[in-house]
Amino acid sequence: MSGTRSFQAPKGTRDFYPPQMAVRRHIEEVWRRASIDCGFEEIDGPTFEHLDLYTVKSGEGIVSELFSFRRAGGEDDYALRPEFTPTLARMAAAKGSSLALPTKWFAIPSHFRAERPQRGRLREFFQWNVDVIGLGEPDGEVEVIEAAVLALERLGLDPHRVQVRLSHRDAVAALLTSLGTPEPSLPAAFELLDRFDRLPPDEFARRGEALGLDADSIARLRASVVAVQPMSEPAGAMAEAMGVTAAQLASIEPLQERLRRSGLLEWCTFDPGIVRGLAYYKGIVFEIHETGGAERAVAGGGRYDGLISLVGGPDLSACGMGMGDVVLSLVLRDRGLLPADEGESLLPRPDAFAVALSDDAAARLPSVLQGLRRAGLHARSSHRASRNLGKLLADANKCRARFAVILDAGVAEGSATVKDLASGEQSDVAIASLADELAARIAAESAR
């Protein structure tokens, strides 16, 4: 045929065939259940927004990282959403003072970023967003972290495999100030901290000097950043290990106490190297990492008081986090927490697989299937013409059906043979009561 072309998926996007889709749904279902169980309500917004919504938050520099577009002949600039927080802030702002506080929302939207794909980073991905509006520090943060930890736990992870690494802008600022960082250099110093583990030691020192720190201060800063502490450590001991005064860590203590009451301490680490984007986060910031240190952050979040008023709403406090599906899937795979068959075993299992061994039986097959389906059962049949029972059962087995319904000469008397594919047992059942019989057996099975 002339005029045909072949196509590849665009760079950094994924096709979800049934097994991959089953894995995605598995993760999304855990996210959704954990959110709901923690009292969050689901929202969604548009896949694209006015470009300005993103530049007003992140600056013009963000545009090169976005998929932005203008309708042919139009004059408005739009962008596919690279994150959900601006949409959420806009939605909260639009409700104005009618928004009941606190408001706890979650969403599982797709996001788009015009970046070069690499391990843990794609151009389209799914991200679970959990946000609390109208709760101050540290209550909002702990609500968010609690939901994240619940989901990770349900996915099979534990505090030995993942840790919530927390920091506090005020504590780190106090540390930097005590080391002699001039006030105007603080943002640059945060940036330096953020790059700590990516810079060679001498380069770190050189940049520290440029910020007005002497050699002794740089050494102390390095020591503080390296001194990652379990959140379960008493604040006094933590301060000592970091070489700071207890007063400089004062902003951590309420958080620590609140995490203790929620039983989350063992999941959490204090890590002054956690900085996150400077654009709008303040106060507590955190990332969730697998403890091996091989993968990128599984999740990140913090407090963004001021963003809602920035997009025209009331001055509301807010905090939240985002957890992407890409890194999370890598971590789950690394830890053997996803099926080795890449999702086949997560596909929905048919309750019944009907096969016909004669022309008369084949004529009855559609009505038998319809009866089962109307009763709410997942029923399939083979699409092959063969009357070879061995091959037909192989089909039933391949899609992991629970029961085979064998239609043969017995259909003349209204009877079928039901074979339990797990045990191999089989028995004759009246076709009229097939759906009830199978439903009863499945109910009994799930009750065990």
Added chain:
RNA sequence: GCGACCGUAGCUCAGUUGGUUAGAGCACCGGAUUGUGAUUCCGGACGUCGCGGGUUCGAGUCCCGUCGGUCGCCCCA
């Protein structure tokens, strides 16, 4: 935006210094046989060698470009 490596049936790969009509194993489809997820047998579809140029008598093989993939850098909301 920059760099490295990679691209041959659905999958895993083979394919000699460029040389007939590009192969294998799984998987797949149809059928026969044995009425029970199996075995055996017969048959089928299997690929514009990512795509496009170039060099050559001749390109899966060499060169250039491009599109994808993988992994780094930048960035990471």
